Amino acid sequence: MNHTLSIRGQKAVDQVLRSDFEIFFEASKDLFHPTENPDGKITLNVAENVLSWPSLKDKIEIITLTQSIPDWVAGYTSCLGNPDFLESLAGFLSRYLFKCEIPSETLGISAGATAIVEVTSWILCDRGDIAMIPAPSYPVYTMDIGNKGGVERYDIISHNDISDLNQGHPLSIKHLSKAYNEIISAGKRPRMLILTAPDNPTGTVYSISKLKEITAWCIGNEVHLVVNEIYGLSLILDNEEQLPEFISFATIMEEMKSPYLHLWYSLSKDLGISGFRVGVVHSYNNSLLKAYDNLNAPHMVSNHTQWMLGQILSDDEFLPSYIHENQKRLTHSFRIVTDKLDALSIPYVNATGSLFVWLDMSEFIQEQTPEGDHHLWMDIYNKTGVLLTPGDGFGHEGYGLFRLVYSCVPSDHLKEAMDRIETYIQSFRT
Ligand SMILES: Cc1ncc(COP(=O)(O)O)c(C=O)c1O
Structure with a gap:
């Protein structure tokens, strides 16, 4: 026990943000390069998209070289975000993601979705309240809602097998009612979905009719419904390069304007x-945004970043081709993974979007326990140098399921990773 810290500070010393970070940073010192380090590690565990950075980088460099920085950038601005930036952001979201007009007064910005999740749940929930989340889901939600806000996570189990996810997300009102009743019986308050x-990690979406049903259930039960569309433009195209069916929750919000x-x-x-x-954060709940304004000072986005990105978000010549090219690159990388998995008969979820393939390697697990799960994840890494995201923390039942991020390395590195996984699987099977 270190007595220089508070009790909560001490808890934070021992609570890692992610269980795979230590190995990730170790592996990052010995990364694969086709000629310089052909036996190096290939890390496919962190949700990043590097595929379109070169074209955005060019754009940012041109702005830096050709434009004078406005004076407002050097001072303080609104804690919800600079009004000019929020205007550009509202335009970008309305045109490209939401496909419906939203006023910039419904928006607030913070340093990443991480801060947005933390501040929003702090405002909507009290300590000990429950956030229901369909499993498997983003492990870091647990820390973002829990660390400061003291909100607890309840994982809703909505399916038995990953093939149940191939026709859209199977979450139903029955699952929600069961979760709600269990939470109430435990003496807790189900406050947020x-x-x-x-x-x-599944890449699935909810049909608009399903979302409407869920919305009605949430409003009827006074449960806040938050939809995180952080991967909303990271969609997988079909063979004719057509977009899949994905309608933003913003259209329902715009119609209902519910708090x-x-x-x-x-x-x-994206x-x-x-x-x-x-x-x-986007909301028609004025009180939420007022509270957000009063709490967001420690989480604000740099004015220089807002000024720079404001120009990109309002550039309607650049954005359509950037978004489409990015989707083509994501689709290409997604197919590198799924073609190989198909050839190897490894089950996975056929994603509509996101940067992930959620795959089932349970055929190779020796023991159906958390230890067996961890052992398989490490065995894949030790024998192939390919680091997947481990399954722990996603809140699902079952073992041997891992997340593969296909957008965080160039496609030739991804091909190498899949070849190594193929060798691993074949040596296991023979
Ligand atoms: C579902 C989800 N929410 C939030 C985040 C955090 O995003 P940011 O980098 O904007 O903080 C991530 C990052 O992986 C995510 O997958």
């Missing part, structure tokens, strides 16, 4: 700029 669409409905977004994934730290 968090959906991620496209989902992390129980909210949407999260971030530029981290624009591949997780280091710029821009997360977004």
Whole structure:
């Protein structure tokens, strides 16, 4: 026990953000390169998109070289975000993701979706309240809602087998009612439902009719419904390069304008700029936004970043081709993975969007326990040098399921990773 810290500070010393970070940083010192380090590690565990950075980088460099920085950038601005930036952001979201007009007064920004999740749940929930989340889901939600806000996570189990996810997300009102009743029976308050669409890690989405049903259930039960559309433009195209069916929750929000409905977004994934730290909350609940304004000072986005990105978000010549090219690159990488998995008969979820393939390697597990799960994940890494995201923390039942991020390395590195996984699987099977 270190007595220099508070009790909660001490808890934070021992509570890691992610169980795979230590290995990730170790592996990052010995990364694969086709000629310089052909036996190096290939890390496919962190949700980043590097595929379109070169074209965005050019754009940012041109702005830096040709434009003078406005004076407002050097001072303080609104804690919800600079009004000019929020205007550009509202335009971008309305045109490209939401496909419906939203006023910039419904938006607030923070340093990444991480901060957005933390501040929103702090405002909507009291300590000990429950956030229901369909499993499997983003492990870091647990820390984002829990660390400061003291909100607890309840994982809703909505399916037995990953093949149940191939026709869209199977979450139903029956699952929600069961979760709600269990939470009430335990003497707790079900306060929030968090959906991620496209989902992390499954890549599934909810049909608009399903979302409407869920919305009505949430409002009827005074449960806040938050849909995280952080992967909303990271969609997988079909063979004719057509977009899949994905309708933003913003259309329902716009129609209903209920104080129980909210949407999260971030530029981290769709624009591949997780280091710029821009997360977004969208809500018609004025009290939520007022409270957000009063609490957001420690989480604000740099004015320089807002000024720079404001120009990109309002550039309607650049954006359509950037978004489409990015989707083509994501689709290409997704297919590198899924073609190989098909050839090897490894089950996976056929994603509508996101940066992930959620795959089932349970055929190779020796023991159906958390230890067996961890052993298989490490065995794949030790024998192939390919680091997948481990299954722990996603909240699902079952073992041997891992997340593969296909957008965080160039496609030739991804091919190498899949060849190594093929060798691993074949040596196991023979
Ligand atoms: C579902 C989900 N929400 C939030 C985040 C955090 O995003 P940001 O980098 O904007 O903080 C991630 C990152 O992986 C995510 O997958």
